[in-house]
Amino acid sequence: MDNQYPELENKNAIIRMFHVTKRYGAQLALNDVSLDVDANEFLFLTGPSGAGKSTLLKLLYLADTISEGQILLKGMNLSRLPKKRLPFLRRNIGVVFQDYKLIPTRTVFDNIALVMEVAGANAKQIKRKVGYLLRTVEMEHKAGAFPQSLSGGEQQRVAVARAICGDPDIVLADEPTGSLDAESARVIMELLFGIHARGATVMVATHDEALLHSTRRRIVTLKQGSVVDLGL
Amino acid sequence: MQPMYYFKQALDDIRGAKVLHGLAISTITLIFLLTGVFALVFINVSQLMTAQQDNVRMMVYLKSGLTAPELGPIQQAIEKTNRVKSAEFVSKDQALERLRQSMNNQAGLLDDLSDNPLPDAFEVVASPGEGGWQGVKMTAATIQKISGVDEVNFGQAWLEKFSMVAELSRAAAIAIGFLLMVAALSITANTIRLVLYNRRDEIKIMELVGATNGFIRASFYIQGMIQGLLGGLAALGLLALVFFIIVAGAPAQELLGRFEFQFIPIKYCILGLLLSVGVGAAGCHLSFAQFTKD
Numbered sequence: 001m002d003n004q005y006p007e008l009e010n011k012n013a014i015i016r017m018f019h020v021t022k023r024y025g026a027q028l029a030l031n032d033v034s035l036d037v038d039a040n041e042f043l044f045l046t047g048p049s050g051a052g053k054s055t056l057l058k059l060l061y062l063a064d065t066i067s068e069g070q071i072l073l074k075g076m077n078l079s080r081l082p083k084k085r086l087p088f089l090r091r092n093i094g095v096v097f098q099d100y101k102l103i104p105t106r107t108v109f110d111n112i113a114l115v116m117e118v119a120g121a122n123a124k125q126i127k128r129k130v131g132y133l134l135r136t137v138e139m140e141h142k143a144g145a146f147p148q149s150l151s152g153g154e155q156q157r158v159a160v161a162r163a164i165c166g167d168p169d170i171v172l173a174d175e176p177t178g179s180l181d182a183e184s185a186r187v188i189m190e191l192l193f194g195i196h197a198r199g200a201t202v203m204v205a206t207h208d209e210a211l212l213h214s215t216r217r218r219i220v221t222l223k224q225g226s227v228v229d230l231g232l
Numbered sequence: 233m234q235p236m237y238y239f240k241q242a243l244d245d246i247r248g249a250k251v252l253h254g255l256a257i258s259t260i261t262l263i264f265l266l267t268g269v270f271a272l273v274f275i276n277v278s279q280l281m282t283a284q285q286d287n288v289r290m291m292v293y294l295k296s297g298l299t300a301p302e303l304g305p306i307q308q309a310i311e312k313t314n315r316v317k318s319a320e321f322v323s324k325d326q327a328l329e330r331l332r333q334s335m336n337n338q339a340g341l342l343d344d345l346s347d348n349p350l351p352d353a354f355e356v357v358a359s360p361g362e363g364g365w366q367g368v369k370m371t372a373a374t375i376q377k378i379s380g381v382d383e384v385n386f387g388q389a390w391l392e393k394f395s396m397v398a399e400l401s402r403a404a405a406i407a408i409g410f411l412l413m414v415a416a417l418s419i420t421a422n423t424i425r426l427v428l429y430n431r432r433d434e435i436k437i438m439e440l441v442g443a444t445n446g447f448i449r450a451s452f453y454i455q456g457m458i459q460g461l462l463g464g465l466a467a468l469g470l471l472a473l474v475f476f477i478i479v480a481g482a483p484a485q486e487l488l489g490r491f492e493f494q495f496i497p498i499k500y501c502i503l504g505l506l507l508s509v510g511v512g513a514a515g516c517h518l519s520f521a522q523f524t525k526d
Contacts, residue, residue, distance in 0.1 A: 062440075088442065090442040091442035105244075105434070114438065117234065117237055118441055118442050118443040162441070166442070
């Protein structure tokens, strides 16, 4: 007998969106979006400004709630997730923001360490892991610096280090190279490819055409809140 | 749980907003200082009352014309009365001599008296114990019924008024203390609220990286408690300084003679400090409730 709901069958998917709609008042930010992202997939999300890329990512990193539809993250239905469980699910998601969102009153080291502190790691574990990440993003010499003394590229490298500090299964990057020069952008993308190579699912929102075509990855295109190309 | 992390974070926050926290701590100090002054007044008034009640002196005036053999049974009857510690006979001549001494320069006025108008009396010392003023009254009433006794006087009007004033001061101290605590609570809440609004972006980031509510709140609670504790300690220190230099010094002692002023007992000092810490934590709780609502 044929499965009545073939769309429900995808055992590899780590992110599943079913007919997701998001409204801000009368404004429709996302309209009936359905999308599956497989575990360990590297995917670009593109579209013009206002297409809904950032809104979609916001829903996935639980900064906002959907108006209609369902989202499954690692098999968990976000609409039914108890509020208490939210922080623990968020620890599985690393986020790289376009505006970095580093805490200005904390040093580079402390900004990265925050993720582990939140998860209850001890000082020794934190020192070892953050030290390793600082070397990976080539920011070891700036460990004691505050974010405002760093360039945009340096801040974004710190943001990437923070995003992967907790060894998340999913990394979401919202225009991670948007305000960077070509060299800084290349470094950031290499870091994201590296994270993917180590097993994480990576979703990058960008409208940078050069970046999209520099690599053969799946590209999902949004336009006016709707998916116009799933890139399959 | 990472107590050291929370503590460090709280201290960093206090260092980052020194003026704000300094103002809050100063205000809490002032409030607890005022509360301490009330507590000090109340404790010493109570102490004074207790000292008065411990040994109540009564004058038992006798009817005129009693003979010496009649005095013995009266004294025995008085001494057998409940709560009486001692009864000492004061003859009318001794009473006149005492009066003369107490009148100092004006003692000459007594020389014109043709007859001694004062009665014989017993000076009775009673200890009311658990019964308080009611016990004293009952003792006086019993003595009054003894044959040969004319009048019993123990300054009840003054002592009852004094007792009432002490009760009122206790109620006032509790009410004012309560109002001052509410003020301290509100100040702590407002300070933490300002810090919270100042750090709302940081709090948002912490939430996004998976911080639980408890993790976010802990350092703020510690800040509130540190504020309260520092305010409480400063108030206690200032109160002790003022008390030991001025109040317990010579001028006040001259005023009240043998009565010794007491500082707030150590257990109440500790209770006050715990209260100041509690006020800090409760203030933080209130500000979080408001912050979450906003």
